[in-house]
Amino acid sequence: MNTTISILQKNLASIQQQISDACQRSGRTPEDVQIIAVTKYADWSWVQDLSQLHNVFGENRPQQLAERQVLLPQIHWHLIGQLQRNKVRLTLHHAAMIHSVDSLRLLEAICAAAAAADQESTPPSILLQVNMSGEASKSGFAPAELPAIWPDVLRLCCGLRLCGLMTMAAESDTPESARPTFQGLRLLRDSLQNRDDTRDAGITLTELSMGMSGDFVPAVEEGATLVRIGSRLFEGLQTPH
C-alpha cells in the first residue's frame, strides 16, 4: 500500500471514530452520518487514492466537479459551492446532489433544466442552503424568510428531490461556538417538515448538511447527516511536485 493511502486511511478512521463518539453522546446511529470528502484543494493523485477508500466526494466548482466525475464515475459527486444559473445543466449531468441551492431563481432554473433533461436521468437531490449566521459574505436563504416563501419552494421543486437543508457556520476558534447555528438549522428543518403543505407534497427533509473539519463534532451531536470534510482528511500529505 502506498503511503498516501495509508495516511488517508488513518485520517478517515480517526474522523469516523470522532463521529461515532459524537453519535454515542447524542443517542444517534453512526450509519446515519455520511462523510462528504471535500476534494476541492486535493491533488488529483490523492483523489484517485481516496477513491479506493471512500465513494462520496464534494467539490465547490461545477467545472472541476464535471471533469473529475467523468474520470471517477463510480464516485457520488456532490456540489457544495455556489452555483451560477449558466452552470446548472452541466451540474445536473455530473452531480448526485446539490447542497448549495441558495435562491428561488436558482431553484427555478434547476427545475426547468431537470424537466428538459431526458426522462432516464434520475432527478437530482437538492438541499437548500440557509445563511444561519446572517453574514453578508455567506449566501443562502435567510432562516426567517424560508417559512414565508415555502409555498414557492414546494411549487418549484416538483420533479426534484428536495431532501433537506445545508448551512455553514461562521468561522471561529472554537467548534462549540458553531453549535447554536447547527441547532438552529435542525429546528428550522423540524418546523418546515411539520407543515401540512410539506407532508402533502410528499417531501421528507431527512438531510442536514452541516459541519466541516473544524466543527463537525458539535454538528453531529446536533443532528448532521452529511458532514463536509476537506482539510482534516488530507492532513499530513505533501503536495507532489
Ligand SMILES: *Cc1c(COP(=O)(O)O)cnc(C)c1O
Ligand atoms: C471547503 C468547504 C468545506 C470543507 O472545509 P474544510 O474546513 O477543509 O473541511 C465544506 N463545505 C464547503 C461549502 C466548503 O466550501
